[in-house]
Amino acid sequence: MNELDYIKENALRIIDEVCNAKAKYRSSSDKLDIMAVTKTVSPEAVNTAISCGITLLGENRVQEYTSKKGSYLPTARVDFIGHLQSNKVKYIIDDISIIQSVDSIPLAKEINRLSLAHGIVKDVFVEVNIGREETKSGVLPEMLEETLFNLSEMRNINVCGLMSIPPKGSPEKFFSQMNELFIDIKAKNIDNINVSVLSMGMSSDYITAIKHGSNLVRIGTALFGARK
Ligand SMILES: *Cc1c(COP(=O)(O)O)cnc(C)c1O
Numbered sequence: 001m002n003e004l005d006y007i008k009e010n011a012l013r014i015i016d017e018v019c020n021a022k023a024k025y026r027s028s029s030d031k032l033d034i035m036a037v038t039k040t041v042s043p044e045a046v047n048t049a050i051s052c053g054i055t056l057l058g059e060n061r062v063q064e065y066t067s068k069k070g071s072y073l074p075t076a077r078v079d080f081i082g083h084l085q086s087n088k089v090k091y092i093i094d095d096i097s098i099i100q101s102v103d104s105i106p107l108a109k110e111i112n113r114l115s116l117a118h119g120i121v122k123d124v125f126v127e128v129n130i131g132r133e134e135t136k137s138g139v140l141p142e143m144l145e146e147t148l149f150n151l152s153e154m155r156n157i158n159v160c161g162l163m164s165i166p167p168k169g170s171p172e173k174f175f176s177q178m179n180e181l182f183i184d185i186k187a188k189n190i191d192n193i194n195v196s197v198l199s200m201g202m203s204s205d206y207i208t209a210i211k212h213g214s215n216l217v218r219i220g221t222a223l224f225g226a227r228k
Pocket of ligand 1: 037082
């Protein structure tokens, strides 16, 4: 089978599985998005996934994104999901829809500053290091509320979701902790904080994540094959 047929088959299978998981675990009014994670993947392969109906893309690297973005089908929405250095926000602020990987106050400040300068309000998610892993970015769960209070003062960013990459191995416990945080934060009704998306679940665990409240799953390997 050629590469593009392989991706097409994967895309249709994943859409079907997500649909079934939604029917099984969630209410029909819940929204649920599938993101294609594009790191190392050719624009042609990415466009195949878009043609199959996976119209949300996730970018990890600024330079890779800026070199590929002109080749993507225009129907796609592109979010940023990788660790982002403050000095690189300027390269993505206009084209990226949602920056899902806000993991520090200085980064949020820079997004807010540039958004004000560009006359926009930027949608962002806060990344939570739910497994408290030293190798991962994200705010620690016990710091989330304080971080959100800080972000709520920044009028040119709109916090509309939480994102997490739980530790390998036992994701179920961490997905359920993330879901609790998500529900808690919504209930607190913090001014200017409007979280409605819980972004978690990757190739090996997206069905489990949906079971535990995810409404945005980010899929790379299961869609495009192992990264080169
Ligand atoms: C690479 C990546 C994914 C997708 O991982 P797979 O296991 O290949 O599906 C999801 N989220 C983030 C933030 C990533 O960097």
